[in-house]
Amino acid sequence: MHMAIVLTINGETKSFDAPPDMPLLWALRDILGMTGTKFGCGIAQCGACTVHVDGKAVRSCVLPVSAVANRTVTTIEHVGSTPAGAKVQKAWLEAEVIQCGYCQSGQIMAAAALLAATPNPDDSDIDAAMAGNICRCGTYVRIREAIKQAANGRQS
Amino acid sequence: MSGKMRILTSVVVIGVVAAGLGAWIIRGPGPLDFAGGTKVALADYRAGKPTGVPAKLEKASLVERGEYLAKAADCMVCHTQPGEKDYSGGLAFKLPFGTLYSTNITADKDTGIGNYSDQDFLNAVQHGKRRDGARLYPAMPYTSYTFMTDEDVLAVKAYLFSLPAVRAKAPDNTLSFPFNQRWAMIVWSAVFNPDTRFAPDTSKSPEWNRGAYLAEALAHCGECHTPRNLGFALDNRRKFAGAITAGWRAFNISSDKATGLGSWSDQNLISYLSLGHAPGHGSASGPMGEAVDHSFSQFAPEDIRSIVAYLRSVPPVPSPDLPATTAPIAPASHKEGVTADARGKMLFAGACASCHGWSGESPVSPMATLTGTWAVNDPAATNVAQIVISGTKRHTPDGALSMPAFGNAYTDDEIAAVANYVTARFGTKGSKLTAKDVAELRKQTAE
Numbered sequence A: 001m002h003m004a005i006v007l008t009i010n011g012e013t014k015s016f017d018a019p020p021d022m023p024l025l026w027a028l029r030d031i032l033g034m035t036g037t038k039f040g041c042g043i044a045q046c047g048a049c050t051v052h053v054d055g056k057a058v059r060s061c062v063l064p065v066s067a068v069a070n071r072t073v074t075t076i077e078h079v080g081s082t083p084a085g086a087k088v089q090k091a092w093l094e095a096e097v098i099q100c101g102y103c104q105s106g107q108i109m110a111a112a113a114l115l116a117a118t119p120n121p122d123d124s125d126i127d128a129a130m131a132g133n134i135c136r137c138g139t140y141v142r143i144r145e146a147i148k149q150a151a152n153g154r155q156s
Numbered sequence B: 001m002s003g004k005m006r007i008l009t010s011v012v013v014i015g016v017v018a019a020g021l022g023a024w025i026i027r028g029p030g031p032l033d034f035a036g037g038t039k040v041a042l043a044d045y046r047a048g049k050p051t052g053v054p055a056k057l058e059k060a061s062l063v064e065r066g067e068y069l070a071k072a073a074d075c076m077v078c079h080t081q082p083g084e085k086d087y088s089g090g091l092a093f094k095l096p097f098g099t100l101y102s103t104n105i106t107a108d109k110d111t112g113i114g115n116y117s118d119q120d121f122l123n124a125v126q127h128g129k130r131r132d133g134a135r136l137y138p139a140m141p142y143t144s145y146t147f148m149t150d151e152d153v154l155a156v157k158a159y160l161f162s163l164p165a166v167r168a169k170a171p172d173n174t175l176s177f178p179f180n181q182r183w184a185m186i187v188w189s190a191v192f193n194p195d196t197r198f199a200p201d202t203s204k205s206p207e208w209n210r211g212a213y214l215a216e217a218l219a220h221c222g223e224c225h226t227p228r229n230l231g232f233a234l235d236n237r238r239k240f241a242g243a244i245t246a247g248w249r250a251f252n253i254s255s256d257k258a259t260g261l262g263s264w265s266d267q268n269l270i271s272y273l274s275l276g277h278a279p280g281h282g283s284a285s286g287p288m289g290e291a292v293d294h295s296f297s298q299f300a301p302e303d304i305r306s307i308v309a310y311l312r313s314v315p316p317v318p319s320p321d322l323p324a325t326t327a328p329i330a331p332a333s334h335k336e337g338v339t340a341d342a343r344g345k346m347l348f349a350g351a352c353a354s355c356h357g358w359s360g361e362s363p364v365s366p367m368a369t370l371t372g373t374w375a376v377n378d379p380a381a382t383n384v385a386q387i388v389i390s391g392t393k394r395h396t397p398d399g400a401l402s403m404p405a406f407g408n409a410y411t412d413d414e415i416a417a418v419a420n421y422v423t424a425r426f427g428t429k430g431s432k433l434t435a436k437d438v439a440e441l442r443k444q445t446a447e
Ligand code: FES
Pocket: A038, A039, A040, A041, A042, A043, A044, A045, A046, A047, A048, A049, A050, A059, A060, A061, A062
């Protein structure tokens, strides 16, 4: 059963037909063609699919599209236009965080949500916010470093 | 009679009386005795029809009526092994004294019930007697089904016989002595099977009577929610006070205000039964999740309302080990609130926080909200550990919703740590589970 879905994604209104229980991730990638958000596990255990809903990091692979109607969705394609997202992306480039890149949309989204809520995170804040984002290339050390750089606005 | 004989006779008489009295004391009241009103035979009851199918199916075929009743009696969940054909049996029940397997109740003549006559089927469902005369173990809730009318039992049979016959032989039971002595069930059954059909109570409303029939004869709520006595039969002195079944805790559903359903609104009860979720009370998972998916969600709305009316009348029995109120929402920051179990916290951050949130309110779905659930407020953490071990998959009107099973990914020690963290952070009183407790819980889970 399909229904008409209207979403606000990255500041734009998008309408499409989809089953109400379709995960937001599928709608993003398969219907809207926004493939920056990645699929890893599909069961909220890797973080690759992280987007922001009303500014909070949420796993889009388990979030039904019908649950985000009337809420604001931001994806990796647009996070650079938020203050925290811009800082994170800059720090990410400076610290050369990325290895293969597959997990990195999710890492950046999680880090941007962390900094928006907690501008000066300590290690335990970083653990609490980032522990669910898995990186098979092991970039964790650089991720932590880049988050701290982004918070301080300086290079360490 | 000689003096010796007289003494011997009195000893025997006293012995028999004592045994009878003992059995009678252990047996206690029947499931509907609490109501206390005047019971009449079904045929003499004029105020309504508590048995059978809801009005919209009154004119339906025998098979369709049987389908409704089979779902209401929730036959399928126990008689189907996950991944196998419906009703083909083989589901394992892990008991402390061995494993029982459910039987194939499709119409296959060799491995199922294809040779059962109507009387054979009635004997099995109402009296716990197999076609070959052997006794059924009470894992088959015939002490509840015995309240069903013959007409309803035979409608279920017609439905089962309308389905494809499946050839499938269940594995042999592995019960240890003395539990492998089926004949002993003759005695058990004589003491504990009320062996009587449902008798309406004229002092109660027709809605109550319908609810009583549905809850007692068909849905067999008490089989999980009523504690068992020394003889492994339901102890109706503590009716619906909650119990552990198949390793999961079936919570108190008596009308106790603090720890039962006494303070739930009708709307929440209806929602919990028909959707498996009520705002502020959490979601059904484990055996109750299955009961909702396969049984309650298929009930007609008026039947759900009748069950609610009936549940309301069950006398309050408190659960002293549960807190008087459930804990409020936890702080949004991981730093506030409980931080004791560092290992549990680490696991929670990695595997749980993205769906359940640090506050316990799920950013993903209200069904995944932990705040307010008995599971996290139970100081024994039974259901928290179980759901971490086996996960859940629910089918709701909005689609499937699931939690992965972490049983193979995490050790007993890790599962204990995360359960202790979760109950401390989101519940009233943290649990103190050990790896050994978790190992024990794993053993009890039905496979
Ligand atoms: S794909 Fe969503 S968390 Fe892995």
